[in-house]
Amino acid sequence: MSRKRLQQLVEALGRSARHFNKGEVECLVRLFDALVAGPGARPAAVGFDRSTFRDTLHGAFGLTDDMILDRVFRTFDRDNDSCISVVEWVEGLSVFLRGTLEERIKYCFEVYDLNGDGYISREEMFQMLKNSLLKQPSEEDPDEGIKDLIDIVLKKMDYDHDGKLSFMDFEKAVRDEYLLLEAFGPCLPDIKSSMAFEQKTFRDVRKL
Structure with a gap:
C-alpha cells in the first residue's frame, strides 16, 4: 500500500473508528496487510475471507465456536460480500475491542x-x-x-x-x-486476550 493511500485511509478511519487514534489505526491497517498477504491467503485478495478471519480471531482471542465466529464475521462484513475489507476490519475492531456498552x-x-x-x-x-x-x-x-x-x-x-x-x-x-x-456464547474478547492483542499490535504506535 502506498504511503499516500495509507494516510488517506488513516484519516478516514480516524473519524469512523472513533475508539482508535490515528497511530493505532495505522498499526491495524499494517496488521491487516500482513494477514492478507500471509500464507494461505488468496493472492491479490481485497480482504479476509472467512477462514483467515476465523483463524485470526481464534489465534488472538481464543474464540472457538464456529457458529458464533460465522456470525461475528457477518457482523464485521457490513456489505455482505463475504470478504472483510480493511475499513470493515478497523471499524469492527473498534467496537469489538473498545465499544461502549x-x-x-x-x-x-x-x-x-x-x-x-x-x-x-x-x-x-x-x-x-x-x-x-x-x-x-x-x-x-x-x-x-x-x-x-x-x-x-x-x-x-x-x-x-x-x-x-x-x-x-x-x-x-x-x-x-x-x-x-x-448469554448465548462468547463473541467478545476477554480482557486478558484483548490487552495482549493491543499491546502486541500497538507497541509501535509511539514510533509512528
Missing part, C-alpha cells in the same frame, strides 16, 4: 440474531446454547436441560412475553444485568 449490546444482538429478522427466537437460542454448553455425561437428555435453560432465560429477559427476544428486551436485560451481554 451501547455498541456492544447492538453488536452482540446482531451476532445472536442468527437469521437477521430482528429477534432472537427459541430455536436460535437452542442452536447457540447447544453449541456452547459442554456435553455432560449423564442419564438426562441434554436437549431437555437446554430447553429448561431457555425457559429461565426468557423468564428473565423476555419483557413483553412474546416468547422471543427483541432488541429492546435484550438491551433492557443487559443494562439490568451486564453478565447477560454474552
Whole structure:
C-alpha cells in the first residue's frame, strides 16, 4: 500500500473508528496487510475471507465456536460480500475491542440474531446454547436441560412475553444485568486476550 493511500485511509478511519487514534489505526491497517498477504491467503485478495478471519480471531482471542465466529464475521462484513475489507476490519475492531456498552449490546444482538429478522427466537437460542454448553455425561437428555435453560432465560429477559427476544428486551436485560451481554456464547474478547492483542499490535504506535 502506498504511503499516500495509507494516510488517506488513516484519516478516514480516524473519524469512523472513533475508539482508535490515528497511530493505532495505522498499526491495524499494517496488521491487516500482513494477514492478507500471509500464507494461505488468496493472492491479490481485497480482504479476509472467512477462514483467515476465523483463524485470526481464534489465534488472538481464543474464540472457538464456529457458529458464533460465522456470525461475528457477518457482523464485521457490513456489505455482505463475504470478504472483510480493511475499513470493515478497523471499524469492527473498534467496537469489538473498545465499544461502549451501547455498541456492544447492538453488536452482540446482531451476532445472536442468527437469521437477521430482528429477534432472537427459541430455536436460535437452542442452536447457540447447544453449541456452547459442554456435553455432560449423564442419564438426562441434554436437549431437555437446554430447553429448561431457555425457559429461565426468557423468564428473565423476555419483557413483553412474546416468547422471543427483541432488541429492546435484550438491551433492557443487559443494562439490568451486564453478565447477560454474552448469554448465548462468547463473541467478545476477554480482557486478558484483548490487552495482549493491543499491546502486541500497538507497541509501535509511539514510533509512528
